[in-house]
Amino acid sequence: MSSSFPITDFPPRDPSLEIRPVPHKRSFKIRSFGPGADPAIQKTARDLSDVDLDIRPSDYSHEPEFDSQVFERERPFNRWVRDNEDWFGYRKRSDDVRKLLSAVEAHQNKTRGPLGQAATDPTWGYFVFVTSYSSLARKNINQAMENLVQATLRSLRLMSPSLYSEEATKRFKLEVIEDKEALENASEDRVREEFRAHLRSLGVLEDDLMFRGIGTSRFSACILLDEKAISRLANFSFGLDIELDEPHLANVLVRMIDPKWDYPAEPYPGVVDEDDRPYRGGDDCPATALAELYRTIDGNLMGEYPYL
Structure with missing residues (x-):
């Protein structure tokens, strides 16, 4: 599908970036929210292989024997099942929260250094750039962050009823960046540039920063x-019922910004939403879907567009 979006209607880059450019690198003070903000997380995070040993069939079913029998009957029709893989092994391997933890661990393994002894970050989550500094926003920001953390932790329990969710919960962390001078009323373009500058200050390589399909x-x-x-x-x-809250929270959206995107000569062909609007380096995500997006993004937010 190619876009019919008129090239002349493609909005220009934020002109304020020419007048007030973002430095190549910029470090921000961080406020962290979520269980993963615990300084002890380096010691309390468990290897995925250790968590695997504690998973039980009863985590996935009240009647594991019956489900195993059904699984064997349907095995010839399930092309995703591996040879000699039983029902329990398949359920563990296909567990979405386990996949999330596996992605986090894979990044850790890449950053352990040549001797495998460098300290690594066992947490997962996102940087959050705050662009409003009114008295009301300042009053509400802590509660907003606590609720965003809570929405994500509740969604993990819906994604998987197993101990994988417990481990992912322990590791979840949002890193909040507040800087009135740099970010007040900032456009998406400016937030993107500030995000890149911050990542460079953390030592992220330019290839990892800009090439799609790579990077945590x-x-x-x-x-x-x-x-x-x-x-x-x-x-x-x-409310007390997570499943009843889910559809209401799904309407609470947060804006995701893609640091790998830059203004193309023309909109990317085929990367359009249902209204034929081209991708512009950002997308809306339900507050309940941050964990699922983290699992699937695979270094390329544009590949998920449109997420809704």
């Missing part, structure tokens, strides 16, 4: 929180 999900998308998003998150009230 934490470095492949960030969250932009403006006043409207802060207010909607802060004012959400959770």
